[in-house]
Amino acid sequence: MIARLLLLGATGDLAGRFLLPALAASLAAGRLPEGFALVGAAEQDWDDARFAGHVAARLQEHAGDVPAAARQALVDAARYRRVDLTTPGTVADAVAASGGSGPLAVYLALPPVLFPAAVRALGAAGLPPGSRIAVEKPFGRDLADARALNALLAQATGDVGDAYRVDHFLGMPAVATLAGLRRPGGVLAGRWSAEHLARVDVVWEETLDAGGRAGFYDRTGAVRDVLQNHLVQVLTVLAMELPATPAEADLHRARLDLLRSVRVPEVTATRRARYTAGGPVPAYVDADGVDPARCTETFAELEFAVDTPRWAGTRFVLRTGKALAADRKRVVLHLRAPAPDAWPPEVRRLAGDRLEVPLDGARHAGAGVAVQAPGERTAYVAVLTDLLSGSSRTAVSAAEAEEAWRFVDPVLRAWAAGEVPLEEYPAGSGGPGPG
Numbered sequence: 188m189i190a191r192l193l194l195l196g197a198t199g200d201l202a203g204r205f206l207l208p209a210l211a212a213s214l215a216a217g218r219l220p221e222g223f224a225l226v227g228a229a230e231q232d233w234d235d236a237r238f239a240g241h242v243a244a245r246l247q248e249h250a251g252d253v254p255a256a257a258r259q260a261l262v263d264a265a266r267y268r269r270v271d272l273t274t275p276g277t278v279a280d281a282v283a284a285s286g287g288s289g290p291l292a293v294y295l296a297l298p299p300v301l302f303p304a305a306v307r308a309l310g311a312a313g314l315p316p317g318s319r320i321a322v323e324k325p326f327g328r329d330l331a332d333a334r335a336l337n338a339l340l341a342q343a344t345g346d347v348g349d350a351y352r353v354d355h356f357l358g359m360p361a362v363a364t365l366a367g368l369r370r371p372g373g374v375l376a377g378r379w380s381a382e383h384l385a386r387v388d389v390v391w392e393e394t395l396d397a398g399g400r401a402g403f404y405d406r407t408g409a410v411r412d413v414l415q416n417h418l419v420q421v422l423t424v425l426a427m428e429l430p431a432t433p434a435e436a437d438l439h440r441a442r443l444d445l446l447r448s449v450r451v452p453e454v455t456a457t458r459r460a461r462y463t464a465g466g467p468v469p470a471y472v473d474a475d476g477v478d479p480a481r482c483t484e485t486f487a488e489l490e491f492a493v494d495t496p497r498w499a500g501t502r503f504v505l506r507t508g509k510a511l512a513a514d515r516k517r518v519v520l521h522l523r524a525p526a527p528d529a530w531p532p533e534v535r536r537l538a539g540d541r542l543e544v545p546l547d548g549a550r551h552a553g554a555g556v557a558v559q560a561p562g563e564r565t566a567y568v569a570v571l572t573d574l575l576s577g578s579s580r581t582a583v584s585a586a587e588a589e590e591a592w593r594f595v596d597p598v599l600r601a602w603a604a605g606e607v608p609l610e611e612y613p614a615g616s617g618g619p620g621p622g
């Protein structure tokens with residue numbers, strides 16, 4: 188297991204809310220190796236003591252349930268280096284600061300525009316054999332950009348290690364539960380096909396508005412922020428053929444095969460919208476950092492077919508949005524009108540013609556499907572465990588990352604060309620009305 192972690196962007200939101208709490212939780216659970224060393228790095232001119240205070244405060248706020256001794260142990264393991272990504276020497280210094288000569292894990296908890304500079308600086312610094320670089324999403328702005336980033340990562344890690352393209356949804360307990368429904372012995376085993384499912388919706392609707400993140404969000408939008416990565420990954424888990432063996436290579440092959448089968452959505456089967464003022468929430472275009480001319484969508488929906496024998500005739504819909512009436516985060520399985528005994532009694536009784544499987548929190552999905560909570564931190568514990576242990580189950584391969592753009596890119600181009608109207612919905616509503 189890798190015992191050294193360099194966290195670039197250590198003073199930021201992702202690190203403070205998720206990564207540092209997940210590290211403390213991992214430490215408490217005995218999932219970090221002996222002698223684990225953490226180097227936080229960012230542009231602030233801080234020293235070790237200032238960073239230690241920051242870590243302690245973030246853990247107090249976001250990991251209050253983790254035993255104090257584990258939180259303190261993480262604070263004690265933390266060092267800090269100021270880095271300037273345009274000065275590779277500062278990055279080399281941060282790499283060296285973690286001590287030792289074994290492999291290093293580097294986590295880019297950075298705004299995506301900084302990924303290329305960070306990867307170049309790490310390449311120039313030189314990483315020890317067996318090192319890994321974890322890159323957050325969105326992975327590139329489009330297919331060409333994702334290819335360029337993959338090429339840079341290959342240069343930087345070369346034959347010394349590999350890249351780990353994070354998608355924390357792959358680490359969510361609810362997604363694992365979902366995967367279990369269709370496995371042999373699962374409630375839906377034997378019924379996981381177009382013959383039984385007319386339509387599958389992957390829905391991630393949030394009450395949260397773009398608010399304080401609007402400056403970042405306006406360059407990202409609903410597709411790049413959630414749909415192209417998180418929802419596409421849920422889709423792969425749902426729709427892929429089960430891997431031939433439990434080996435990771437077979438898992439990635441199955442996911443890639445599925446992505447290759449996704450048909451590019453018809454432009455008319457896509458929707459984009461942004462929220463206007465509603466209740467206490469000001470209009471998206473009035474949020475700080477928003478340029479209305481960018482026409483950034485805060486709601487997106489794509490409907491498409493999956494060209495495999497299993498799914499011929501099933502419609503797939505991915506939908507996400509901000510500032511909506513309710514947090515609805517779930518997979519909705521629309522069951523075809525069943526013959527009386529085509530479904531197990533518990534599915535028929537609890538679901539009617541729909542089976543809804545929550546993707547968040549602890550709720551009962553019906554049909555005996557209990558889903559664990561809490562999702563977020565658990566997901567990042569899984570991500571960090573995989574990163575340090577060399578697994579890639581919660582990661583996306585280079586080919587998968589590119590393939591996930593292949594069918595989204597044409598949609599974004601059509602939108603940019605104005606082929607699909609940008610609809611509006613009041614904040615706090617159910618979204619744009621029926622299309």
Ligand SMILES: O=P(O)(O)OC[C@H]1O[C@@H](O)[C@H](O)[C@@H](O)[C@@H]1O
Nearest residue numbers: 355393395412413417562563566
């Ligand atoms: O609920 P979670 O685990 O934070 O995941 C949802 C979030 O995922 C993030 O990746 C997106 O940037 C956010 O906009 C979104 O809210």
